Amino acid sequence: MSIKTNLESIKQTLPEHVTLVAVSKTKPDESILEAYTAGQRIFGENKIQEMARKWEALPKDIEWHMIGHVQRNKVKYMAEFVSLVHGVDSFKLLQEINKQAKKHDRTIPCLLQVHIAQEETKFGLDENEVNALVDSEEYKQLSHIKIVGLMGMATYTPDKSQIKKEFKYLKAIYDNLKGKLPDISILSMGMSGDYMLAIEEGSTMVRIGSSIFGARDYSLL
Numbered sequence: 358m359s360i361k362t363n364l365e366s367i368k369q370t371l372p373e374h375v376t377l378v379a380v381s382k383t384k385p386d387e388s389i390l391e392a393y394t395a396g397q398r399i400f401g402e403n404k405i406q407e408m409a410r411k412w413e414a415l416p417k418d419i420e421w422h423m424i425g426h427v428q429r430n431k432v433k434y435m436a437e438f439v440s441l442v443h444g445v446d447s448f449k450l451l452q453e454i455n456k457q458a459k460k461h462d463r464t465i466p467c468l469l470q471v472h473i474a475q476e477e478t479k480f481g482l483d484e485n486e487v488n489a490l491v492d493s494e495e496y497k498q499l500s501h502i503k504i505v506g507l508m509g510m511a512t513y514t515p516d517k518s519q520i521k522k523e524f525k526y527l528k529a530i531y532d533n534l535k536g537k538l539p540d541i542s543i544l545s546m547g548m549s550g551d552y553m554l555a556i557e558e559g560s561t562m563v564r565i566g567s568s569i570f571g572a573r574d575y576s577l578l
């Protein structure tokens with residue numbers, strides 16, 4: 358199946374209020390252009406330098422989302438252009454994004470990443486840390502970032518009830534946070550294997566890679 362066909366069939370399954378991020382990490386520019394030609398404008402990458410290179414090379418009306426773990430010392434390479442940072446998991450990182458955004462006279466939209474999976478290896482804050490962060494005076498001083506929602510990744514498991522439980526948990530944290538930050542509007546959850554479930558549980562943004570572009574071949578990198 359072509360990228361265009363894959364994109365079209367996925368888009369047919371998405372309700373209007375759900376935004377599709379096409380996850381193009383490890384994929385060549387030609388594949389991204391194929392999706393672009395089919396109308397896709399939002400792409401997600403998980404390595405800052407790879408994203409910056411693609412931003413340089415590809416059409417300038419693409420919105421680039423950073424969906425991976427962010428190293429603070431690399432924020433400077435994306436501050437000029439990144440549209441949304443999904444994986445913010447510390448105040449220090451938020452501070453660095455704020456600092457670099459200021460240099461470019463921008464406000465960078467950010468999602469706080471919440472740890473919802475059972476695996477230890479997935480990054481993210483817990484609910485108390487999310488609340489402590491947004492309640493802090495230091496956070497209120499940051500004028501060049503804006504927290505626009507939350508992001509989470511469910512456990513990699515065939516157990517649908519486990520995944521559903523994790524998505525429900527993230528949605529509950531999101532709803533609570535709306536009490537403090539009424540402007541938040543993005544709940545980024547769901548990937549190729551679980552996005553339908555995520556939408557049922559309240560996702561407003563899905564990050565889909567392999568179902569659009571095919572399996573990733575890391576041996577080529």
Ligand SMILES: *Cc1c(COP(=O)(O)O)cnc(C)c1O
Pocket residue numbers: 380382403424425510547548549550564565566567568
């Ligand atoms: C790679 C990745 C995705 C996309 O995964 P697929 O299973 O290929 O759809 C989504 N979110 C994050 C954070 C990722 O790193």
